[in-house]
Structure formats: structure tokens, C-alpha cells
Amino acid sequence: MSIQLLSGNEACALGALKAGVRFFAGYPITPSTEIAEMMSEELPKLGxxxxxxxxxxxxxxxxxxxSxxxxxxxxxxxxxxxSLMQEGIGYAIMTEVPCVIVNVQRGGPATGLPTKVAQADVMAARWGTHGDHPIVALAPWSVMESFTLTVKAIEISERLRLPVLILSDEIIGHMREVVSIPESVAIHERKKPTKSKDEYLHYHDETNFDAPFAHFGEGFRIHISGLTHRQDGFPTNDPKVIKWKMDRLRNKTDLNRDWLHFDEHLDLDAETVIVSYGSSARAALEAKNEFEKNGSKKIGFLRLITLWPFHYMKVAELLQNTKRVVVVEMNQGQMTREIARAVRRDVQVIDVNRYDGELITPAEVLEKL
Amino acid sequence: MNQEILDRLRMDDRFPHILCPGCGIGSAMNAMIRAIAESGLTNDDICIISGIGCSSRVPGYIDADTFHTLHGRAIPSATGVKLAHPDKEMIIIAGDGDLLAIGGNHFIHAARRNLDMTVILINNHNYGMTGGQYSPTTPQGKRAKTAPYGCVERAFDACEMGIGSGAVFVARSTTYHTPHLKGLIKQAMKKNGFALVEVISQCPTLYGRLNRMGDAVKMLEYFKENSITVSQVKEPKDAEGKIVIGVLHDIEAPEYYESYRKVCEHAQRR
Structure with missing residues (x-):
């Protein structure tokens, strides 16, 4: 354990290195560049x-x-x-190649707001690449969580053979906090196939979780293609096989919703619950604390850590006693719609949005409580 | 075909191939496999990478690690594989639209970076897979499905582009000169750095038909009659209207991975 003063971006890079990431390819872009800079310094030292x-x-x-x-x-x-990475994200999903993409969000669309914060890529994370597909996206709210969720994202990605997104944002990426970083973390090692080259199927059905799979350079002579493919990786137009492949992809998140869902919650039996994630959850929690100072009434707090897959059943269960939900996010209401779909129809859903490049303040949340 | 070549293919269920009768891609693939065999490489020593298009279907027929990536993205995908397995031979097979249009930026930067890989460009002067649209190598005035009145744009010279971008080995041949092509691919694979071999190829189904160039045999005869070797070019006008074949460029420059390893050693000593 070591006590360090780090930015969210640095903690993210450090988490990746500790979790065994040994390859980083990137292109400079604010506000994510510190991750690439740290990788360029540390990876050569580690070979x-x-x-x-x-x-x-x-x-x-x-x-x-x-990968x-x-x-x-x-x-x-x-x-x-x-936006440019979306085609590659789709390719990694189709070919079932594990990898982690960190999106340190800034305001959009287009060039938008370099170095100003937003959480407006939530839907781009879910549906940015074309075609039906599963995706996992985690949203850290602190420097420490930038570290722990990067470690977690790598584990999820490796186990599911699926790209995992970290939806950080400019505030989290550039904010500095004192954190205690463990000396080491559990490193997930990919399982090697036990079958011979002739028997091995790259997309075998024995298990879809923690499945052994071969890599280039190991003698299995695999074929990896972005075309819809059979178990052996070769293209197909057979409707049955196409459906098998699409169901197989969907099941990566559908069958693992419970394992993939992370949240943090307080006082959910309160009438009003604030729901938030990422940096705006910090203002949301502050608003709850401020509100409770002035009276005996409690305010509930639900912070989503996993944004995708959105666990509708779980969120419905968590918010079952709620009468009012206040969703706090820095966009025009992207997650609000998902929350509204999850809760009972008689629950009032109010949104607190900001999309002017500024962080939502606790006062703005308090106004709606 | 001799058994040693057949053994290198996925003969079980990948054939017959999808290529049109008379297509030049099979000849280029043949030359490539023979070059691999004659270089003493087993199929476990190589990785064959492609993007999207007719020529990009070649890897699927070869019994090796094969990587059919996104349109235009063979080179950056190969960059990742090569850096993970520097001991393996990366062979990229690409068409003119794939490599020079959508993948053009990756092509020039990979040449500049000089990571060891061999790029085989099968240039048939049009987009075949989508039905014969004009590509960056369609000569000005020639017809294509999206250039019904003749191509307005000027064409790229892929080899000049490779040389200008820093490739250490650049050569050209045609699907008529397959033994010559095989020799160039062998040289390109042996070269430590970014190597480009352009293969002028026929697409009798689309480009050839749209430009009334006759069948595949006629197009091959055209390549035969209109090619001259590098050594035959005494002055620039000798090359006008001709296909110049042979090694166009062969220089020494530091290879990317070797340079990167030195950086690692330096970083580790500090």
C-alpha cells in the first residue's frame, strides 16, 4: 500500500499497469492525454x-x-x-477481443468543449457502434475509483471477451486526491485452450464466461474476422448461425447482469431519491447531506457505477419504495430516460441537468429536493 | 499444384473461393504462398492480415493465423500483432481502395514508422467487391460504375507514395509476371522494415469490361506488352504509359521495433 496524490487519469493508468496491461495505443486528446503520457513513461520500463x-x-x-x-x-x-473508435469497438465486440477503452468525457457534439466537463457520451457508449451489441460501461466518481474500476474493467473484459468502457469525465480525470494504492492487484490470466489445433474452435460454446481461447502466434492458426461467423471464425450467411452468434453476444451481458452491476446507495426507503453517477454524484451526495442538516427528513441516494448494461430489474427493486426520483447528470437527460423506464409509472422523475461545461452544484440539486 | 503448396491452404471447406473467373488475385496469392514456402517459413511463422475487399478475402484461404480486419485497417491491426509477436512475419494483403483510400493515412504512417511488415497491394484499379466503382488508382478518364463518363480524378502512384512516406523497400510486378512477383515478395519479406510490393492485376469482370479491355487473357497480354523493367528505363520518357516493374527502392533505415527496444533498455537503466 502506498499513499499517493494522483489525478484520476494517473490513477487510471496506474490501475491498468497493475492489472497487467502491457500494450497501449493512443492518440493525443484533451482531457485524456495524461493517461497516454503516463503509459509512455511507464510501459518501456516494464518492457x-x-x-x-x-x-x-x-x-x-x-x-x-x-490483444x-x-x-x-x-x-x-x-x-x-x-466517435472515431466506434468502428473498432464494434469490431472488438464481433471478434470477441478483450480490451478497455477509457473515455474521459468532455462536452460535445463535434469538437465541443475541450477541457470542459460533460457526461453526454452515455448513449454513445451504449449505441455508438452500429448493429445490435452488448457493452459494459463503468463510471468512476473519484480518483480511487479511477484506479479500482480500471482494474475491474480489465477483469470483466478478459472474462467476457468483450470491450469494456470506462466513462470518466474531465473533472474526475483532472481532479487530484490522496489515495492509497495497493502494491499489487489480482491479475486475471487468460485460459489457454486445452484442445488441439484441429479440434479447437475460436468461438466454442462450452462456456461463454472465462472461456479459454487462443491467440495469434500460438500455433492454432485462428481466423479472426468482423464478418458474422461460425464457431470456427469463418463467415456465414446461415440464418441459424447468425442468430446463434447474435444471441451469444447478447448473452455476455444478459446472463451476467448481476455480476456486472455495481452501485452505491444510502437511505433508499426515503420518499425522494437522488440518482446520479460519475462526478455529478459528488454534488448529489453533498446536496443530500446539506438537506439533511436542516431537518429530520432523509433523502435517498443511488449512485450507479455500472451504466451499461443497465440493470432495470435491480434499479426497479432499489427504487421500489420511492415516490420521487431526482436524476442528476451533466447532459440533456440521457440516463434519466433509463431510470424512468425502470421505476413504477407513478414515480415522479425529475432531472437536474447541466450541459454548459460547468459542474452541477449541490445548490442546484437542493433546489429540486 | 504441388502438395507443399496445397498443404498451406485451408483445403477442407474454404474452397471453391469467391473470386470471379479470370481474377488476378489468385495469381498474386499463388506467388505469395510460393514466396513464403521458398523463404523457409512455416505457416506458424506468419500472420496474414487484410482489410475489406476482394483481395482481403485471401487470408481466409490460407492455413495460418489470419486476421480479416475492418475496411482500411489491416496495417494498424497488424501493428498491434507485430508488436506483440515481433518474431512473426506480418504479411498484409490489400486492394487499392482499401490500402490507399480508406486506409491511406495508415499506409503512409506505417511506412514512416518503419515497423517490419510486408504489404502486398493488389491494384486492379477499382473497387471490385462493391461492383466496380472508381478507386484512388483508377487512371484519369477511365470508366467505372461511379465514373460513367470517365474518372475525373488523378490517380495515385502507390509506389511513389510508399517511397515518399519512408518505406525501405518498394517494388512492382504484375499478375502476368508471377515468378518475378514471387521473387519480389521474397525480397520484401526478408527486408527488415516496411516493404511494399504493388501487383498490377486484372479485374475482367468490372474494370476491364467497363473499359473494353477484353477478357483476362487480353488484360494479361496488355501487362506483358506494356511492362518494362526498372533497368530498361534510361530516362523518364521511357516509362511513359508503361508499367515499370522490379525493385524501385531499397534503402536501409532503423526498424521501429528495434528502435523501441533500445528506448525500453534506456528507460530500464534509468
Whole structure:
């Protein structure tokens, strides 16, 4: 354990290094660049690979190539780069290559607001790449969580063979806090296939969780393609096989919703519950504490850590006694709609939004309580 | 075909291939496999990477680690594989639209970076998979499905582009000159750095038909009659209207991974 003063971006890079990431490909973009800078300094010391590519498309492709060749790999970006990475995210989903993409969110659309905060990529994270697909997205609210969730994201990605997104934001990325970083964390090692080259199927159905799989360079002569494919990786137009593949992808998150769901909650038996995530949850919690100073009435607090897959049943259960939900987020109401879909129809859903590049203040939340 | 070559293919259920009768991609693939075999490499020593398009279907037929990536993204994907397995030979097979249009930025930067890989560009002057639209190598005035009145744009010279971007080995051949092509691919694979081999190829189904160039045999005859070797070019006008074949560029420059390893050693000593 060591006590350190770190920014969220530095904690994220450190988490990745501790969890065994040895490949980073990226392209400079504010406010994520400190992650790439730290990787460029630390990875050579560990014999890992840091490479700055010509754009974010190249970055995600290089990362997917390295991961398919056996390395734990990560990249980091922000809004405009995240848009460019969408095709690669879809490719990693289709080919079932583990990788972690950190999106330190800034205001959009387009070039938007470099170095100003937003949480407006929540839906881009869910549906940014084309086609039906599963995705996992985690939102840290502190420097420490930037570390722990990066470690967790890598584990999830490796176990599910699925890209995992960290939806950080400019506040979390640039904020400094004193954190205690463990000397080491549990490193998830990929399982090697026990079958011979001739028997091995790259997308075998024996298990879809923690499944053994081969990499390039191990003698299995695998074929990896973004075309919809059979168990052996070769393209197909057979409707039955297409459905099998699409269900297989969906089941990665559908069958693991409980395992993938993380939240933090307080006083959920209160009439009014504030729901938030990421940096705006800090203002939301402050508002709860302020409100409770002035009277005996409690305010509930639910902080979503896992944004995707959104666990509708779990959120409905958590908010079952609630009469009013106040959703606090820095966008025009992206997660509010998901919350409204999860709660009873008689629950009043109020949103507190800010999308002017400024952090929501506790006072703005208090007004709605 | 001899058994040693057949053994390198996925003969079980990948054939017949999807290529049109008379397509030049099979000839280029043949030359590539023979070059791999004659270089003493087993199929476990190589990784074949492609993007999207007709030529990008080649990896699926070869019994090796094969990586069919996104349109234009073969080179950056190969960059990741190569850095994870520097001992493996990266062979990228790409079409003109894939490599020079959507993948053009990756191509020039990979050449500049000089990571060891061999790029085989099968240039048939149009987008075949989507039905014959004009590409960055369609000559000005030639017809394509999206250039029904003749192509307005000027064409890229892929080899000049490679040389200008820093490739250490650049060569050109055609699907008529397959033994020559095989030799160039062998040289390119042996080269430590970014190597480009351009193969001028026929697409009789689309580009050839749209430009009344005759069948595949006619197009191959055209390549035969209109090619000259590098050594035959005494002055620039000798090359006008000709396909210049042979090694166009061969220099020494530090290879990316070797340079990167030195950086690692330096960082570890500090």
C-alpha cells in the first residue's frame, strides 16, 4: 500500500499497469492525454508497448491486434476520438477481443468543449457502434475509483471477451486526491485452450464466461474476422448461425447482469431519491447531506457505477419504495430516460441537468429536493 | 499444384473461393504462398492480415493465423500483432481502395514508422467487391460504375507514395509476371522494415469490361506488352504509359521495433 496524490487519469493508468496491461495505443486528446503520457513513461520500463498512432481508428485497431495476439491492452480518448473508435469497438465486440477503452468525457457534439466537463457520451457508449451489441460501461466518481474500476474493467473484459468502457469525465480525470494504492492487484490470466489445433474452435460454446481461447502466434492458426461467423471464425450467411452468434453476444451481458452491476446507495426507503453517477454524484451526495442538516427528513441516494448494461430489474427493486426520483447528470437527460423506464409509472422523475461545461452544484440539486 | 503448396491452404471447406473467373488475385496469392514456402517459413511463422475487399478475402484461404480486419485497417491491426509477436512475419494483403483510400493515412504512417511488415497491394484499379466503382488508382478518364463518363480524378502512384512516406523497400510486378512477383515478395519479406510490393492485376469482370479491355487473357497480354523493367528505363520518357516493374527502392533505415527496444533498455537503466 502506498499513499499517493494522483489525478484520476494517473490513477487510471496506474490501475491498468497493475492489472497487467502491457500494450497501449493512443492518440493525443484533451482531457485524456495524461493517461497516454503516463503509459509512455511507464510501459518501456516494464518492457511493454506504448505507441502513438496516427488517429484513434488506428489506435483501437492496434490495441485489438495486440490483444488478439495475447497482450492485455488499453486505450484512452475523449468525445471526438471516441466517435472515431466506434468502428473498432464494434469490431472488438464481433471478434470477441478483450480490451478497455477509457473515455474521459468532455462536452460535445463535434469538437465541443475541450477541457470542459460533460457526461453526454452515455448513449454513445451504449449505441455508438452500429448493429445490435452488448457493452459494459463503468463510471468512476473519484480518483480511487479511477484506479479500482480500471482494474475491474480489465477483469470483466478478459472474462467476457468483450470491450469494456470506462466513462470518466474531465473533472474526475483532472481532479487530484490522496489515495492509497495497493502494491499489487489480482491479475486475471487468460485460459489457454486445452484442445488441439484441429479440434479447437475460436468461438466454442462450452462456456461463454472465462472461456479459454487462443491467440495469434500460438500455433492454432485462428481466423479472426468482423464478418458474422461460425464457431470456427469463418463467415456465414446461415440464418441459424447468425442468430446463434447474435444471441451469444447478447448473452455476455444478459446472463451476467448481476455480476456486472455495481452501485452505491444510502437511505433508499426515503420518499425522494437522488440518482446520479460519475462526478455529478459528488454534488448529489453533498446536496443530500446539506438537506439533511436542516431537518429530520432523509433523502435517498443511488449512485450507479455500472451504466451499461443497465440493470432495470435491480434499479426497479432499489427504487421500489420511492415516490420521487431526482436524476442528476451533466447532459440533456440521457440516463434519466433509463431510470424512468425502470421505476413504477407513478414515480415522479425529475432531472437536474447541466450541459454548459460547468459542474452541477449541490445548490442546484437542493433546489429540486 | 504441388502438395507443399496445397498443404498451406485451408483445403477442407474454404474452397471453391469467391473470386470471379479470370481474377488476378489468385495469381498474386499463388506467388505469395510460393514466396513464403521458398523463404523457409512455416505457416506458424506468419500472420496474414487484410482489410475489406476482394483481395482481403485471401487470408481466409490460407492455413495460418489470419486476421480479416475492418475496411482500411489491416496495417494498424497488424501493428498491434507485430508488436506483440515481433518474431512473426506480418504479411498484409490489400486492394487499392482499401490500402490507399480508406486506409491511406495508415499506409503512409506505417511506412514512416518503419515497423517490419510486408504489404502486398493488389491494384486492379477499382473497387471490385462493391461492383466496380472508381478507386484512388483508377487512371484519369477511365470508366467505372461511379465514373460513367470517365474518372475525373488523378490517380495515385502507390509506389511513389510508399517511397515518399519512408518505406525501405518498394517494388512492382504484375499478375502476368508471377515468378518475378514471387521473387519480389521474397525480397520484401526478408527486408527488415516496411516493404511494399504493388501487383498490377486484372479485374475482367468490372474494370476491364467497363473499359473494353477484353477478357483476362487480353488484360494479361496488355501487362506483358506494356511492362518494362526498372533497368530498361534510361530516362523518364521511357516509362511513359508503361508499367515499370522490379525493385524501385531499397534503402536501409532503423526498424521501429528495434528502435523501441533500445528506448525500453534506456528507460530500464534509468
Amino acid at each position: 511493454g508497448i506504448f505507441i502513438q498512432m496516427e488517429d484513434e481508428i488506428a489506435s483501437i485497431c492496434a490495441m485489438v491486434g495486440a 488478439a495476439a495475447g497482450m492485455k491492452a488499453m486505450t484512452a480518448t475523449s468525445g471526438p476520438g471516441f
